[in-house]
């Protein structure tokens with residue numbers, strides 16, 4: 001294995017594109033190092049991107065926030081403005097692992113690791129996050145829901161890497177939230193995760209909503225039917241019931257030691273509804 | 287495989303070492319620099335026995351490559367006492383009998399020090415969450431939490 005720590009995106013991309021065998025980006029290493037040590041992967045090249053300044057910084061842009069793909073969870077949580085605009089996203093990132101893991105784990109790594117249960121990904125998808133990708137053929141931008149295509153698999157081509165994630169500007173009366181179910185309170189993998197982002201008009205009617213689920217299918221899901229159940233309503237009980245039903249209906253989970261299929265389907269509806277309730281309270285508050 | 291030459295500071299001293307590209311910081315600390323205070327409990331980020339500070343962030347050194355330490359500031363348990371003078375946390379751990387086998391203790395001390403630097407007056411819940419990535423199979427945690435909260439109170443001067 002070779003280790004490189006370039007200072008520019010261009011150098012990182014040419015290293016990744018030029019590698020003969022498996023080449024991996026190293027952000028916080030909290031997935032990569034575990035996989036390396038378990039011999040799950042044997043990369044020929046590891047490209048540490050933490051010396052690339054733009055991948056380590058959070059900048060305000062057009063009223064939104066551009067978050068470098070390698071920004072650590074602890075750094076994101078300490079940013080007062082992102083947390084005020086997107087509390088659900090920041091809370092979802094903060095759920096990842098322990099204090100030690102937070103010192104390193106990034107949103108870019110959580111997304112590109114490709115786990116269906118990755119905690120920040122449903123929150124990111126609900127937020128309408130746009131992902132900037134650099135590669136041998138230049139740059140492109142895609143919505144977060146288009147990155148993970150299967151467990152551990154992404155739509156990134158050889159030589160491509162994620163450089164930043166863009167959280168858009170928030171209209172007035174907007175709120176987001178992410179909730180996960182785990183059997184304990186810390187340090188566990190989501191059995192189900194649900195992210196909701198919504199916007200109200202002055203009269204309290206929902207004008208926009210996005211609902212995303214984790215750990216209930218081979219990839220995190222953006223559930224349009226669940227969002228449709230909210231849009232145009234005042235998020236009364238009937239709308240919340242319809243949201244929960246649509247969320248449960250979208251699930252195609254596995255049975256495993258963490259939860260049965262039926263349990264996951266049921267909990268997805270419950271969590272989506274609870275997350276929508278928190279997002280609603282947040283939207284009413286600003 | 288050619289070794290990587292790394293220059294870093296460990297506990298305030300400039301240090302140079304050679305490491306394999308896939309060697310962890312924990313292995314470098316223990317095997318090359320003979321700083322064996324940091325322990326390997328799991329090698330997967332779960333137990334926190336390998337906790338160190340890298341550039342003022344608490345991390346698991348088993349999930350950091352030695353090569354990543356180049357140009358960084360690393361602090362380990364060996365830098366905690368001032369010569370013969372134990373850090374207040376170390377004294378309180380002894381006073382409260384917050385250790386039995388001691389394998390988890392260096393990690394708890396490094397993590398607890400990071401907590402008190404960030405939050406000098408943590409609640410019990412905050413302390414328990416902050417230390418959730420440090421596992422102890424002996425003490426049942428209670429004595430550790432008491433020692434940390436007692437140190438915090440003492441360091442605040444009450």
Ligand SMILES: Cc1cc2nc3c(=O)[nH]c(=O)nc-3n(C[C@H](O)[C@H](O)[C@H](O)COP(=O)(O)OP(=O)(O)OC[C@H]3O[C@@H](n4cnc5c(N)ncnc54)[C@H](O)[C@@H]3O)c2cc1C
Pocket residue numbers: 024025026027028029030031032033034049069070095096097098101104105106107108109110111112113114117118119120156160161162163187188189190330331332
């Ligand atoms: C003890 C422990 C607890 C954990 N708890 C949780 C949890 O509660 N919830 C959760 O979701 N996850 C959890 N994780 C998993 C992990 O911490 C997260 O997925 C984390 O966000 C990964 O980020 P990273 O920066 O460390 O990624 P890395 O390990 O550096 O990278 C992960 C993968 O993504 C690729 N990659 C990274 N950055 C990029 C990029 N910019 N472009 C292209 N590819 C990239 C890497 O090549 C690698 O394949 C836990 C891990 C540990 C060890």
Ligand code: FES
Pocket residue numbers: 325326327328329330331332333334335336337346347348349
């Ligand atoms: S040895 Fe590093 S966390 Fe257990």
Ligand code: FES
Pocket residue numbers: 384385386387388389390391421422423424425
């Ligand atoms: S004292 Fe033995 S593991 Fe904590």
